[in-house]
Amino acid sequence: MDHRCAGDAAGQGGAVTGALIGAIEAGGTKFVLALSDADGTLIERGRIATRSGHETLAEARDWFAAAAERHGSIGAFGIASFGPIGINPDSADYGVYLSTVKPGWHRTSLAEALAPFAAPMAVQSDVNGAALAETLHGAGRGHQVVAYTTVGTGIGSGVVNRGAIMGGISHYETGHIHVPQDPAIDPFAGVCTYHGNCCEGLASGPAIMARWGHDLSGASEQQIALIAGYLAHLSVALISLHRPDRLIFGGGVMQAAGVLDSLRQQTRAIVAGYLPEWDADLSERIVAPELGHDAGIIGAIELGRCKLTGG
């Protein structure tokens, strides 16, 4: 695992009264910045445009320096970021952007940028941050094992198991598994640069646009079912390889009417009674997220809270 924090740390917050949390939701077009107190209450929130790594992180650092000037010193940072970024705390690449794709970001280091604050830092992928936020404060509340998946420009999942964000030597890449495709029904070659017709290559937003020239809001019932069917195989892979008690599916593709319902029905049909908890109406098992655009920054705050209390 990369992150363990047993749920809501409000109780422990009292032990570090006065210390604040700096939180970053790092996205490809904008960075959302936040300062919260130790129990997660928002004190100040900002937003900067994403430029080069060096420029963007310098601006973020200045924002936190000014905010700390006004409100008090920062005891920990939590960051939920686009990737690829090192999220293994034992690795030299922790908090380092690894992409050679995004111009001006390769080898940019969050740890270096935030070093002046001398505060510990928890770094996670954006999807893992959202998964944590949804588990603690959103659609996963009260569940033991939550798998959160976003289906948009890409497809990715985060799994939170009894308060801990799951990960191996790096974050999961669930969108890149291959799922059954019947070329007689869907001859589409897929859009994934690496894999063509992996799940992301067949069912992400860009795959839908490339295949039909429109998104799912203008899709037929058959088109909805086709995309939901690919996602149902991902859903079954998550079920089989993580045994969650709740699946959350969000992102742009899931917004279209009928996708979530079709995903539920097809997931149940594929499991085919093998696992009793998935052999029922799945309205309460497979659900939409609840936090919307706030999931990322809420997740980042929670990552920081956990770091503040030694997690």
Next chain:
Amino acid sequence: MDHRCAGDAAGQGGAVTGALIGAIEAGGTKFVLALSDADGTLIERGRIATRSGHETLAEARDWFAAAAERHGSIGAFGIASFGPIGINPDSADYGVYLSTVKPGWHRTSLAEALAPFAAPMAVQSDVNGAALAETLHGAGRGHQVVAYTTVGTGIGSGVVNRGAIMGGISHYETGHIHVPQDPAIDPFAGVCTYHGNCCEGLASGPAIMARWGHDLSGASEQQIALIAGYLAHLSVALISLHRPDRLIFGGGVMQAAGVLDSLRQQTRAIVAGYLPEWDADLSERIVAPELGHDAGIIGAIELGRCKLTGG
């Protein structure tokens, strides 16, 4: 998670000097029983035939009672068992056989059978037990995240992440994901009772026998490649959903010459450079198990050791 024990507990063993471990590898045809000391050294080993749940567990109980009479009291039990069995310690079904399939086992309880010893008990699936044993003492030694898969009568995997056996609300069911199948090359409908052509339905020992009337020892290169290809998709699912740094593939199907090599090559081909650690010769990444038939009982002993030290 269902089990957390940070690797070798020999250091802590000293704290409970004198307490012994009772270990059971519970299989469909035989139960292997063992008594070890706190550092895992075998003291005595036995074997009984698997009959009804009540008879078998009574005989196991008597064996341990006699062994304890000779060697000293049992401080903890570790059990690696066939399933389905409850492995969630928070559930009322912990250590209870859930199968209605195996005659005379439904609702048989290990906890009830071993109650006379008043010792804590760690129960895991047989695959998870073997995964733990291979990680600590076999082909996974020195690796952070090990995914162990057995391909035989069925297909199942256990994942050990930094010393902890991973699990959600129950153990994983990796054999039951669906993998791409080209009916022009392999029109076989699959043998899985529930799913037909899930991975287990296509690539398990019975699937191979049903399709060709012989096992892989008499197979052509094309047949080997077909089966290894299905397993490569499972391998990619494990890689994508658990990010292990080592995969172990064992079981009868993996014994045939060429299967492991083909699995390595096809796994690399499917990942297609997306994850750098899998874009290399995979001889050291995907390996055979090392412990052979002893993996189950060694895993059971380790489960008991962990329980003895409070894990």
